[in-house]
Amino acid sequence: MTTFELTKEYLEKIETAIEQKDETLLKAEMEELYPADIASILLELDGEPAHYLMTLVDTEMGAEILSHIEPDDRKRFIKERFTVEEIAKYVNLFDSDDAVDLLNEQTIEVREKVIALIEDREQARFILDMLHYPEDVAGGLMQKELIKVNANWTVSDCVEEIRRQAEDVEKVYAVYVVDDEQKLKGIVSLKRIILARKNTKIENIFDEEIVYVETTRPAEEVAEIMQRYDLDAIPVVNTLGRLLGRITIDDVVDFITDKAEEDIQVMAGITGEAEEDDSVWQLAKARLPWLIVGVIGSLLAATVIGSFEDEFKKVAALAAFIPIMGSTGGNVGIQTSSLIVQSLAEKSGLTTSLGQRLFKIILVALVNGIIIGSLAGLYIYVSGETQLFFVVCLSLLSVVVLASFTGTVTPLLLDRLGINPAIASGPFITTANDIIGIGTYLMIANLLLHL
Amino acid sequence: MTTFELTKEYLEKIETAIEQKDETLLKAEMEELYPADIASILLELDGEPAHYLMTLVDTEMGAEILSHIEPDDRKRFIKERFTVEEIAKYVNLFDSDDAVDLLNEQTIEVREKVIALIEDREQARFILDMLHYPEDVAGGLMQKELIKVNANWTVSDCVEEIRRQAEDVEKVYAVYVVDDEQKLKGIVSLKRIILARKNTKIENIFDEEIVYVETTRPAEEVAEIMQRYDLDAIPVVNTLGRLLGRITIDDVVDFITDKAEEDIQVMAGITGEAEEDDSVWQLAKARLPWLIVGVIGSLLAATVIGSFEDEFKKVAALAAFIPIMGSTGGNVGIQTSSLIVQSLAEKSGLTTSLGQRLFKIILVALVNGIIIGSLAGLYIYVSGETQLFFVVCLSLLSVVVLASFTGTVTPLLLDRLGINPAIASGPFITTANDIIGIGTYLMIANLLLHL
Numbered sequence: 093m094t095t096f097e098l099t100k101e102y103l104e105k106i107e108t109a110i111e112q113k114d115e116t117l118l119k120a121e122m123e124e125l126y127p128a129d130i131a132s133i134l135l136e137l138d139g140e141p142a143h144y145l146m147t148l149v150d151t152e153m154g155a156e157i158l159s160h161i162e163p164d165d166r167k168r169f170i171k172e173r174f175t176v177e178e179i180a181k182y183v184n185l186f187d188s189d190d191a192v193d194l195l196n197e198q199t200i201e202v203r204e205k206v207i208a209l210i211e212d213r214e215q216a217r218f219i220l221d222m223l224h225y226p227e228d229v230a231g232g233l234m235q236k237e238l239i240k241v242n243a244n245w246t247v248s249d250c251v252e253e254i255r256r257q258a259e260d261v262e263k264v265y266a267v268y269v270v271d272d273e274q275k276l277k278g279i280v281s282l283k284r285i286i287l288a289r290k291n292t293k294i295e296n297i298f299d300e301e302i303v304y305v306e307t308t309r310p311a312e313e314v315a316e317i318m319q320r321y322d323l324d325a326i327p328v329v330n331t332l333g334r335l336l337g338r339i340t341i342d343d344v345v346d347f348i349t350d351k352a353e354e355d356i357q358v359m360a361g362i363t364g365e366a367e368e369d370d371s372v373w374q375l376a377k378a379r380l381p382w383l384i385v386g387v388i389g390s391l392l393a394a395t396v397i398g399s400f401e402d403e404f405k406k407v408a409a410l411a412a413f414i415p416i417m418g419s420t421g422g423n424v425g426i427q428t429s430s431l432i433v434q435s436l437a438e439k440s441g442l443t444t445s446l447g448q449r450l451f452k453i454i455l456v457a458l459v460n461g462i463i464i465g466s467l468a469g470l471y472i473y474v475s476g477e478t479q480l481f482f483v484v485c486l487s488l489l490s491v492v493v494l495a496s497f498t499g500t501v502t503p504l505l506l507d508r509l510g511i512n513p514a515i516a517s518g519p520f521i522t523t524a525n526d527i528i529g530i531g532t533y534l535m536i537a538n539l540l541l542h543l
Numbered sequence: 544m545t546t547f548e549l550t551k552e553y554l555e556k557i558e559t560a561i562e563q564k565d566e567t568l569l570k571a572e573m574e575e576l577y578p579a580d581i582a583s584i585l586l587e588l589d590g591e592p593a594h595y596l597m598t599l600v601d602t603e604m605g606a607e608i609l610s611h612i613e614p615d616d617r618k619r620f621i622k623e624r625f626t627v628e629e630i631a632k633y634v635n636l637f638d639s640d641d642a643v644d645l646l647n648e649q650t651i652e653v654r655e656k657v658i659a660l661i662e663d664r665e666q667a668r669f670i671l672d673m674l675h676y677p678e679d680v681a682g683g684l685m686q687k688e689l690i691k692v693n694a695n696w697t698v699s700d701c702v703e704e705i706r707r708q709a710e711d712v713e714k715v716y717a718v719y720v721v722d723d724e725q726k727l728k729g730i731v732s733l734k735r736i737i738l739a740r741k742n743t744k745i746e747n748i749f750d751e752e753i754v755y756v757e758t759t760r761p762a763e764e765v766a767e768i769m770q771r772y773d774l775d776a777i778p779v780v781n782t783l784g785r786l787l788g789r790i791t792i793d794d795v796v797d798f799i800t801d802k803a804e805e806d807i808q809v810m811a812g813i814t815g816e817a818e819e820d821d822s823v824w825q826l827a828k829a830r831l832p833w834l835i836v837g838v839i840g841s842l843l844a845a846t847v848i849g850s851f852e853d854e855f856k857k858v859a860a861l862a863a864f865i866p867i868m869g870s871t872g873g874n875v876g877i878q879t880s881s882l883i884v885q886s887l888a889e890k891s892g893l894t895t896s897l898g899q900r901l902f903k904i905i906l907v908a909l910v911n912g913i914i915i916g917s918l919a920g921l922y923i924y925v926s927g928e929t930q931l932f933f934v935v936c937l938s939l940l941s942v943v944v945l946a947s948f949t950g951t952v953t954p955l956l957l958d959r960l961g962i963n964p965a966i967a968s969g970p971f972i973t974t975a976n977d978i979i980g981i982g983t984y985l986m987i988a989n990l991l992l993h994l
Binding site (some may be wrong): 126128141160213251254255258263264265268275282283285286287301303318319320321322324341342344345346348349351352355356357359360362366367369372373376379380382383384385386387388389390391393394395401402404405408409410411412413414415416418419420422423426427429431434436442452455456459460464465467468470475477502519522523526527530 | 772833861
């Protein structure tokens with residue numbers, strides 16, 4: 093098939109069939125679709141029809157569908173209709189990492205009941221172990237499903253092991269080699285196994301050069317490592333070097349896209365993981381913190397401006413250039429800090445000292461400041477407010493340089509303090525630069541105009 | 544190994560060894576490292592020492608290293624020191640997709656000379672074909688290296704084919720099944736091949752349900768599809784359904800991270816793909832367009848404010864609340880539009896009509912507007928500027944509602960017009976909302992104060 097696209101017409105067809113309880117049609121339609129596509133249909137349906145549709149597919153398919161629903165949506169979906177027994181039935185068939193994710197979304201009560209109902213007791217024990225890891229470290233991302241063999245096994249032992257676990261381990265990628273104490277020794281690709289003779293010993297063909305991570309490694313670094321070395325899966329070991337599990341590339345891709353979405357929201361001044369279909373109050377709450385920071389900042393600016401009241405009475409045209417100082421300060425600040433944040437994230441610029449960085453950034457600021465200052469100067473010349481010519485041009489140049497300076501220093505400082513420097517590209521910094529811009533302007537006006 | 548981290552000390556050690564032309568030490572060090580790590584060292588060195596280091600590793604390793612350098616850096620790196628013959632030597636050993644990427648970075652002149660020097664003429668022809676595809680569609684991302692077999696082959700024919708191509712196809716993932724006309728019929732996983740008997744016919748074990756894309760499919764959709772169906776590789780076919788190549792997950796991960804970086808830069812108001820280590824002029828140029836848009840917007844605001852000059856003379860305190868209107872308008876606008884942009888990108892909210900969307904967003908705006916308005920009201924009450932109490936509170940509420948409205952409608956409109964809605968979360972919209980905020984405020988002031 094090429095790819096499925098959920099249209100309004102198709103959705104209506106399914107909804108009608110559900111109303112009419114047309115099992116034959118629904119089952120036939122579901123048969124044609126991939127689990128991920130059925131998941132996207134379920135999200136568009138209301139609770140009751142969605143639950144009904146789930147009862148029409150077999151448990152294995154149901155588990156696949158559930159594992160393709162985003163955490164937040166799944167949490168709501170499960171909470172609305174599913175009994176603990178139903179959840180356990182699906183979790184039984186989940187890969188261990190998906191099971192842990194799903195259980196992490198539930199209340200402690202539901203979680204314990206579900207674990208008690210999991211048939212495979214070894215799986216249940218593993219899940220309990222995994223629940224201890226935070227979700228954003230390697231231990232919280234790994235799955236226990238993998239193929240491991242002993243170095244002194246032969247290729248045909250290895251094939252037998254793959255056969256034995258064929259159902260549990262959906263994607264093999266490679267076989268891990270461990271010693272008698274379960275310590276990770278190396279890796280053999282499936283390609284190599286296919287091409288080797290059956291009685292070849294694994295110790296003669298495995299690759300000792302292997303990249304692995306410990307359970308406590310932050311998820312971001314795992315993603316960076318897998319991307320850097322082009323890995324499809326990475327083994328996870330404990331502090332003793334024992335192989336505990338592996339992280340597959342699909343989970344890392346999900347992590348990277350979630351992270352990117354979060355970065356955008358941080359920049360947009362939204363806290364938490366808001367989505368358009370959250371409730372009104374949730375959406376309002378996600379926006380409030382930064383709006384309030386912005387308002388407090390602007391009220392500070394209001395106090396500053398208020399203290400220049402007499403000056404405004406004398407030269408009312410001064411008010412006209414408040415916005416240009418504020419917005420230029422904000423824009424330049426965010427442009428500068430975003431680049432610094434990105435270069436921090438990529439760990440590039442290792443050899444650049446703070447002095448070198450600042451020198452270059454100030455040069456860029458001078459170039460832009462002169463161009464922007466000239467533009468504003470031209471406007472003033474044409475509009476006839478020549479009294480403010482030098483005040484506005486000089487202020488703009490200063491604002492660009494100052495905002496570039498704070499835009500550079502703030503993320504570097506936050507990073508050194510162990511705070512996520514990305515917040516330096518959010519409304520906090522924009523507001524700060526806003527105030528700095530307006531303050532600079534009024535001070536320069538005061539000095540030059542002898543008000 | 545756990546993972547390599549490039550420290551200042553290590554870099555200095557390498558630099559000293561290069562100065563002393565200590566080949567033995569350098570070769571020993573390079574032997575220990577992965578190509579990706581050597582690539583990150585090269586980026587920190589100057590042109591001449593970096594080129595010298597490349598001459599110390601064999602061509603195969605050199606090709607691996609080059610394929611791990613980011614396009615922009617590689618372009619500069621190659622331009623500085625490499626002859627056409629050297630480039631061709633490495634490109635000979637590249638996977639076809641990497642070869643195409645590298646050639647796309649060169650001038651047409653260099654590109655043609657290199658292609659003429661590629662030893663494998665079939666590879667050269669393929670590269671010429673691929674150069675026709677834009678870089679952001681499936682055809683521009685695919686590589687021709689893959690294993691394909693005929694449905695009537697046996698498993699052992701298939702293993703022989705894998706052996707024959709073992710060197711060319713580094714990661715196999717799965718074997719594609721085609722008919723006599725090279726039309727894609729299905730797929731067999733390596734796991735299945737390992738577990739099948741040698742004389743089993745491929746037609747009896749292959750999976751007909753296969754997700755593929757055509758050459759013209761946009762890269763973003765390819766990424767979305769691979770992520771949705773958890774694919775490690777996706778086959779690419781032409782309009783006749785003939786198998787041309789495949790796209791592997793590592794390239795898609797690179798695409799996703801580049802895209803995320805670009806989104807952030809769009810929001811920060813930076814055009815092109817700027818990086819902190821670009822030249823001063825490049826950096827200034829990348830920032831100028833949006834700064835100028837911001838300045839023009841603010842000068843428009845200046846004109847609006849200027850037309851209220853008499854009002855400012857009468858009530859100078861009016862000036863104090865210009866920043867709060869501007870920044871609140873900007874902040875609310877960006878918060879609203881970012882959520883709409885994300886939901887457009889995820890194609891969620893299929894069943895939400897524009898009316899429903901607006902109704903909800905206005906409700907959120909009312910909640911936030913009332914809270915923020917009260918905060919500002921409190922400030923005014925305390926500061927004693929009670930004349931402006933109603934003006935500021937009412938204006939803030941209106942600004943929040945208006946900015947939410949424009950923040951919703953603008954990205955939806957841009958999307959309908961086929962323009963990337965992400966620009967609606969950039970400085971353009973912030974500036975527009977800035978002006979709307981200030982304009983609303985001054986009009987309300989004018990009405991309520993009868994100035």
